[in-house]
Amino acid sequence: MIIRPRRLRKNATIRNMVAETAVNPDSLVYPMFVVEGENVKEEIPSMPNQYRFSIDEILKELESCVAVGVKSILLFGIPSYKDEMATSAYDDDGIVQRAVRSIKAKFPDLYVITDVCLCEYMSHGHCGIVKDDGDVDNDPTLELLAKTALSHAEAGADMVAPSDMMDGRVAAIRAKLDENGYQNLPIMAYSAKFASAYYGPFRDAADSAPHFGDRKSYQMDVRNGREALHEVELDLEEGADIVMVKPGLAFLDVLRETAELSNVPVAVYNVSGEYSMVKAAAQQGWINEEAIIRENLIAFKRAGADIIITYHAKEALEKGLV
Numbered sequence: 001m002i003i004r005p006r007r008l009r010k011n012a013t014i015r016n017m018v019a020e021t022a023v024n025p026d027s028l029v030y031p032m033f034v035v036e037g038e039n040v041k042e043e044i045p046s047m048p049n050q051y052r053f054s055i056d057e058i059l060k061e062l063e064s065c066v067a068v069g070v071k072s073i074l075l076f077g078i079p080s081y082k083d084e085m086a087t088s089a090y091d092d093d094g095i096v097q098r099a100v101r102s103i104k105a106k107f108p109d110l111y112v113i114t115d116v117c118l119c120e121y122m123s124h125g126h127c128g129i130v131k132d133d134g135d136v137d138n139d140p141t142l143e144l145l146a147k148t149a150l151s152h153a154e155a156g157a158d159m160v161a162p163s164d165m166m167d168g169r170v171a172a173i174r175a176k177l178d179e180n181g182y183q184n185l186p187i188m189a190y191s192a193k194f195a196s197a198y199y200g201p202f203r204d205a206a207d208s209a210p211h212f213g214d215r216k217s218y219q220m221d222v223r224n225g226r227e228a229l230h231e232v233e234l235d236l237e238e239g240a241d242i243v244m245v246k247p248g249l250a251f252l253d254v255l256r257e258t259a260e261l262s263n264v265p266v267a268v269y270n271v272s273g274e275y276s277m278v279k280a281a282a283q284q285g286w287i288n289e290e291a292i293i294r295e296n297l298i299a300f301k302r303a304g305a306d307i308i309i310t311y312h313a314k315e316a317l318e319k320g321l322v
């Protein structure tokens, strides 16, 4: 007898009946960029249909996001000034702090996650304090990250997401939040964050490219899967509520292994370069964009992601791709 898997593929009804994977629309997180000024809605050249918004404009944009079912955003700030201590990152009057206050006032039910890093706020563009020899100084950086996370919490953020990859930052942020009464504010750790070329368009968008050197001393070597799991374990020990793998498509193996290892929810970040490649090919008419977006989102879910952070979130909800 011939065994025939094809019997269950004959029509859409039976295919849908036995489909193993579905993306939960509520699991999508939409990353957004907020900038100083008014009436600013500036398209990011390398990321078609993604914008830098001033606070007044992001409030308008969020109306349409909420209307199509966006439940959560991940906020990045582009500050008015940069220095060597990233002062504008933990300024109570900083761009993210003011944006969060305005957003939560107008959309109390929108779940606002803030990216906690210093690169956008440092004059040199690195994610931590840089020593005279050019090295990033891990331990003193922790205090600045903790201060930044606390200032986001005080502004009303629902969750903080440290993306710096300094050792010990989850514990440092957890301690600072707890000391100040934010025991219930979750931390989503960018745990397995690779030193990836896929962040290129983001660095244009956030103006956060390092002015010298690269991030290879703190972000992970793309060749190392086992090391990624070690980073995940450390963040779990330090009290991460959610662990993240980033980027997504080139690291689905790491995502799968993380999902198997983790006893907390797992997020994946479908990063800027992954988005830009889809958009560029679609603009050329070389791919079926909607089918590709659907397939990519399914891939993350199938590999084990509970949460998918993606620039496609709004259009995926709008067009019913999930």
Ligand code: PBG
Residues within 6 Å of the ligand: 115, 117, 119, 127, 163, 164, 198, 199, 200, 201, 202, 203, 215, 270, 271, 272, 273
């Ligand atoms: C900041 C940060 C980066 C991204 C998220 N947070 C850039 C980087 O580490 O260089 C990348 C996001 C993307 O490419 O979409 N540390």
Ligand code: ZN
Residues within 6 Å of the ligand: 117, 118, 119, 120, 126, 127, 163, 164
């Ligand atoms: Zn950074």
